[in-house]
Every structure is written in structure tokens, then in C-alpha cells.
Amino acid sequence: MASRLPPVHALSAFEAAARHGSFAVAAEELCITPSAFSHRIRLLEDFVGERLFLRDGRSVSLTEFGRRYLDVVRGALSSLADFPLPHRYASTQLKVKVTVPPTFARYLFLPHLHEFMALHPEISIETYLSVPLYDMSLSETDIEVRFGAGKYPDIVTEKLFREPVFPVASPAYLEQIGKLNVPADLQKAQLLRSALEPWQPWFEMAGLDWQEPSTGLRIDDLGLLLEAVKHGYGVALTRQHFAADMIASGEIVSLFDLQLTTPQHAYYLVYDRHVRERPEVALMLDWMMERFSTQRLSL
Structure with missing residues (x-):
């Protein structure tokens, strides 16, 4: 009968923390957030049923059980690392993990990503999707695009671009x-x-003393919201780079020629400061800031 094994990523976190005597330093070494690192340690402690560390402010030290377990873990990790793999590539593939909201991915990121790939064919890109306003931790991704208010403590936050909001209908x-x-x-x-495009700020800009609608169809995906407009479900707020093709084809039309120039939400580039130390991530960050600036998007 197969035995249950501890997760390898938790074992590597345990070994790094024991070696550095610090969760923060170990998290930097593994290129993950402190919260993700702490989760790995809790996962391993739950698995073994014992405390592995004694916490004293920012420093940590091993418990008696932790010291004994460390010898076993180091031996196992060393065996895995030293085992010969003749077919493995001599050099490690450079890789960047990017997490983006679905509508941003569909209308902006994927249509332009070929530019970065042509400039840097040696870098492999892994793309993941997030839910705007809900996913609030970086987890184990390198770079994340967030759609929200831009208030994300303890991580680097850079606004990608400002885009006015306006109503459309079919x-x-x-x-x-x-x-x-x-x-x-x-x-x-x-x-x-x-929730991504509330009406209240647009009402105020248009001189309407109205409350936020509380009934009717709600869709918390900007791409699906446009699809609902196209199919005649009603009027919605949108942004130029998402609606441009539908407007050009006549599937939807812009109303009133009134735009809210400072909407409540915008797209932000967020990342942990230390990831910029990796050249491939720095290249992707610089490219995204350049490619998705307001000036470049208007081209």
C-alpha cells in the first residue's frame, strides 16, 4: 500500500528556513511571498503533527523534533538533487509566470504578447487567470495584473494605464x-x-442624482458584460479597448458622448520587489509597462 509523502515544496521551505533562521530570507530565496512561505511551513507541521520552529520575533529556531527531522529531510533532498538525469537540459529554461484577469488577457495581453516573445524567444511564458476584486494574494506567480482600486499593501503597485468609462447598448x-x-x-x-464597473461614479459625472442599481442582471466579467450588451440585455458601462471592435462592427453603440475619465477601478501591475532581481522577470515588467502605457495603447 502506498504511503502518504510530505509535499516536496514544503520540505524545501523547511530546509531553507532552518538554514537561514528566517522565514523572510528563505521566502526570498524561493521567490515566493512570505504568506505563501508560512503556508508551506504550516502544511508540513500539520503533516508531521509536530511544531518544527520556535518563533521569536523575526527570527526562528528549530524545535528538538525539528532538528531531528531536518537531518532526514536534508538527506532526502540531497538524494533527489544528486540523482543523475542524463536527459535533462544542461541549462534551466528561463520562465516568467504572469497572472491576468480574463478580459485583459483576451483583449490586451494575448494580442500583443507575440511582440515580447519575438524579442525574447529564450523566455518561456506561463499565463494564469485571476478573478478581479477577489484574488488578493500573489500566491506563487511572478507578475500579476489586477483590476481594482490599486490599494495593495506590502507589494509593488504600478498603474498600467487610465481608460475612460462610457455606456453602450446594442x-x-x-x-x-x-x-x-x-x-x-x-x-x-x-x-x-x-462590481467591476459601478454606475454611481458615472451618474455623478452625468449630473444624475441616482443610486447604484440593485436589481437586474449582474455580470462580474467585463468581457461577458459586453456580450450581454451585444445580445440586447440592456445598457452597460465599458472601456474603449474592450469595446472598440464591437463598436466598429456596429454590434454596439456608444451613448451620449459622455465619459468618466477617472473611474473607480483601473489595471495595475503588482509584484514582490525581489522578483525584479531576475533578469527575465525585469524584462517582462519593463515590456508590460511600455506596451500597455496609455500612449502605446492608443497606437
Whole structure:
């Protein structure tokens, strides 16, 4: 019968912390966040059923059990590292992990990623999806694009670009409810709701003393929100780089020529400061800041 083995990533975290006497330094060595590192240690302590470290402020020391277990762990890790792998590549593939929201990935990141890949073919890119406003930890990714208010403590946060917000509807829906000539005419329309694009700031800009809609269809994905508009479910707020193709094709139309220039949410590039020490990650960060700046996106 197969025995249950401790997770290798937790064993490597344990060995690094024992060697440095510090969770923070060990986390930097493994290129993960302190919270992710602490999770690995808790996972291993739960597995062995014993405390491995004594915490004293920022420093840590091994318990008696931890010292005995460390000898076993180092022996096991050493055996794995020293085992000959004749077919393994001589050099390690440079790799960058990027986490992006779905709509940003679909409309901005993937259409331009070929530029970076052509400049740096030696770097492998791994792309993951996140849920805006919900995923609030970097986990084990190198770079993350977040859609939100930009208030992320203890990590580097850089705004990618500023983009105005405006309402859109489908021509078929406008035929159904009648023309919307001024913002106040929205009272006869079904306003599609999204936590990502709240209506209240746009109402205030348009001079409407209205409350945030509390009923009707809600979609917390900006791409799906546009699809709902295209299919005639109502009026929604959107941004130029997401709606440009649908507007150009006539599937949806912009209303009122009124734009909220300072929306509540924007796209931010977030990362732990130490990842910039890796050249491949620094290249990707610099490229993203350059590629997705407001000036470049307008080209």
C-alpha cells in the first residue's frame, strides 16, 4: 500500500528556513511571498503533527523534533538533487509566470504578447487567470495584473494605464426601448450591473442624482458584460479597448458622448520587489509597462 509523502515544496521551505533562521530570507530565496512561505511551513507541521520552529520575533529556531527531522529531510533532498538525469537540459529554461484577469488577457495581453516573445524567444511564458476584486494574494506567480482600486499593501503597485468609462447598448435594444438622447433617458433602460464597473461614479459625472442599481442582471466579467450588451440585455458601462471592435462592427453603440475619465477601478501591475532581481522577470515588467502605457495603447 502506498504511503502518504510530505509535499516536496514544503520540505524545501523547511530546509531553507532552518538554514537561514528566517522565514523572510528563505521566502526570498524561493521567490515566493512570505504568506505563501508560512503556508508551506504550516502544511508540513500539520503533516508531521509536530511544531518544527520556535518563533521569536523575526527570527526562528528549530524545535528538538525539528532538528531531528531536518537531518532526514536534508538527506532526502540531497538524494533527489544528486540523482543523475542524463536527459535533462544542461541549462534551466528561463520562465516568467504572469497572472491576468480574463478580459485583459483576451483583449490586451494575448494580442500583443507575440511582440515580447519575438524579442525574447529564450523566455518561456506561463499565463494564469485571476478573478478581479477577489484574488488578493500573489500566491506563487511572478507578475500579476489586477483590476481594482490599486490599494495593495506590502507589494509593488504600478498603474498600467487610465481608460475612460462610457455606456453602450446594442442597436436592436435601442429600437426596442426607443432612443436614449440624454442620460436621464436611462430611466427606461435596463442597466446591467457589475462590481467591476459601478454606475454611481458615472451618474455623478452625468449630473444624475441616482443610486447604484440593485436589481437586474449582474455580470462580474467585463468581457461577458459586453456580450450581454451585444445580445440586447440592456445598457452597460465599458472601456474603449474592450469595446472598440464591437463598436466598429456596429454590434454596439456608444451613448451620449459622455465619459468618466477617472473611474473607480483601473489595471495595475503588482509584484514582490525581489522578483525584479531576475533578469527575465525585469524584462517582462519593463515590456508590460511600455506596451500597455496609455500612449502605446492608443497606437
